[in-house]
Amino acid sequence: MHIRKNQRNLTRDEKRRLIDALLELKRRGEYDEFVRTHGEFYVTDAERRPRPAHMTPSFFPWHRLYLLEFERALQRIDPSVTVPYWDWTADNTPSSPLWADDFLGGTGRRGDLQVMDGPFAYRNGGWRIEARITDGRYLTRDLGRPAAPLSLPTRADVERALREPVYDAAPWNSTSRGGFRNLIEGWNIDGERWRNHNRVHRWVGGLMTGAASPNDPVFWLHHAFIDLLWVRWQRAHPRAARYLPGTRLDGSDPQAGRIFTLDEPMPPWDAPPAALLDHTRHDYRYA
Template identity: 60%
Template sequence: MAYTRRDAATLTRAEKRRFVKALLEVKRRGEYDEFVRMHIEHFSSDGEHGLRAAHMAPSFLPWHRRFVLDLERALRRVDSSVTVPYWDWTRDRAATSTPWTADLLGGNGRRSDHQVMTGPFAHREGNWPIKVAVTDAAFLRRDLGRRRAPIDLPTKSELERALRDPVYDVAPWDSTVERGFRNKLEGWARGGTSWRNHNRVHGWVGGDMLGGASVNDPVFWLHHAFVDLQWYRWQRRHRGARYLPATPPPSGDAQHGRVVARHQPLPPWDVTPDELEDVSRVYRYA
């Protein structure tokens, strides 16, 4: 029977407590750091050689759908009532609103070093040491809104621009494409200087949410649950629209062997984008 993912802003105190407790237990068991390692390993860009599965490619959405689902399964092994909530960053836009409360994810980092000082994931609580990272910091860091060069979270109209596009993705299937739902949602722009939607949220949170080790901040999951919800909504708006490319780019194409086609397996799993397009039997959104 399918379970329901809900808006973080609607969670009761008890639901927040169970979600946090399950996250901390997955961390204590050592499972959480394996998710961080996996994301770092698959954080490949256009400029690198080989297959791109997690970012700057059509498989951005199915890869993260399976990634969030795996974390959710780990949480539900601890507490079967827990699901991953989503953060609606088009509505909850302040550094003091959901999910930045002491009973959920805690607040912003301090000015000196961006160390998070409040909430269950603060370093001083002793339950969330950063063990796998691309920096030497052992504590969770945030810089909500980017104090020195402020940016805003994406708006509903910016998200709507992505949802309106009836085509999933287009060649050359990378960060440079200007058409297609996937890149408008993932948020790359020509030259990589202007972030949109998903990317800008990572930039707005700052700290550990910048780069391949972004999983170290638990908000990663709430953010990507909301991104996954947009794919869910896009599918229902554009009935019959499918994941693209349907077939692999041919030999001689610059993207040959670099992107995952609809019926090819997504590393590191033995699952295809085609199999991840419909998850209605697993979960739904409230």
Template identity: 60%
Template sequence: MHIRKNQRNLTSAEKKRFVSTVLQLKRQGGYDEFVRQHVQYYRADGDDGPRAGHMAPSFLPWHRKYLLEFERALQRIDPKVTVPYWDWTTDNTPAASLWSEDFLGGDGRSSDGQVTTGAFAYAAGNWNINDGVLERKFLARAFGRPASPIALPTKAELAWAMDESVYDAAPWDSTVTRGFRNRLEGWTAGSDKTRWRNHNRVHRWVGGQMLGATAPHDPVFWLHHAFVDLLWDRWQQKHPKSTYLPQRRLDDDDPQHGRAISLDEPMPPWRTKPSQMLSHQSLYRYDA
């Protein structure tokens, strides 16, 4: 049993251990495999095949499994390392501790978004990006999206999701207007500044690689999703009678048949089912 800590509570030694282990996984080639996996399973509403990672009920259990596999890869290098979480409702400015030079580094420069501080800066020589999607080889960020400013989600905006008592609902995609899953994931039909909620807004606020399917290129991705995972746990405690939906495989004539994953269907690329990921207490716990 290991503990995932709030990043603001990490000691200098714990920060150094996490960074050095992530860099080692990168050197071994394992880190980029996780990025490619996320790209493969980032499917939009209209895509064929199972939508395992995003815009679907399995968003939360899929990322719990994905995050756990990443954490295990780190622990094969250093058994003492765990993935910390970033509470973006509290640590919500560029001055927050996770952006320090001894941890994740800071914002990108205004000219091209390139991160120039910390161990993940291109100039440090340890974090070259080559994913065939963007021509730039460096980690980029644009905190707050200066061209059209946005803020990180507030506690009230998060409460809007946490207060929803139903897990998910038809049509089980990004257009659904109720359900905790999509309120937390954050797809809406609003105008530009209100369109992105909670999880999605955080990706938009960070910018750079975090804007798309290659988001794990930015190590903050893991801290962001550890908090999303913690929020799912808090929601389950708040709504103990609510459960994962859909419970059963969708009918053949349902437009989402073969796309939305039900409780006991496997989530690719693993054989793991959402029902196996409903609780993490036997694997790890949070310090919250």
């Protein structure tokens, strides 16, 4: 069983090994395939087609398997590598070590938001954006959005979500007013569209704000923390922490055929949410 650590606790060697594996996965072209997969399954609830990844009950299990597949790809390069998590309630400023030149690099420069330092800066030669929705070939960020300042979610924001006893609720989309899933995913909560998970994407800015967000390596650290929050919620509600909806929806339900209930296989792996509920079955734990 391998251990996912808080990124602030990585040793210098662990950081180097992670960076080297990311750069090699990129060189092989495999990294960009992961970016394209995320873009393909970034389906909004306004679209009349299945949406396994976002604005949906399967947000957590889909991203769990997506992250697992990515981690396994890194481990084929270096078996010692795991995906660390970024606790953005604690490391919540652009000056956090996460953004240092020897790790992920910092924010983008004024004007084009191009990241100019760190191993993923375009000018350093190893990180060319291929799977994209813009013409830019370089990684972009706008940490904290200085022109219109934005703060990261707080411990209180997370604790509120962890207290929610129900996993998800009808209508099973971005407008669901109850349920842990949407409180964490962060759509339309108390009249505010960008909470928790979504707010982090916007705080980082640049490429992290769209369907091609995995182009920024911080995506994986962010989603490892999202996965950890699901683990914590399950532990906090051991009797009630079940995936909803548990049974196939009636054909008259507007969400029938568009969301994935407990035993309905999620693309592109044909794995149902039921297979992803217990993270310990997948040979990892969190430190």
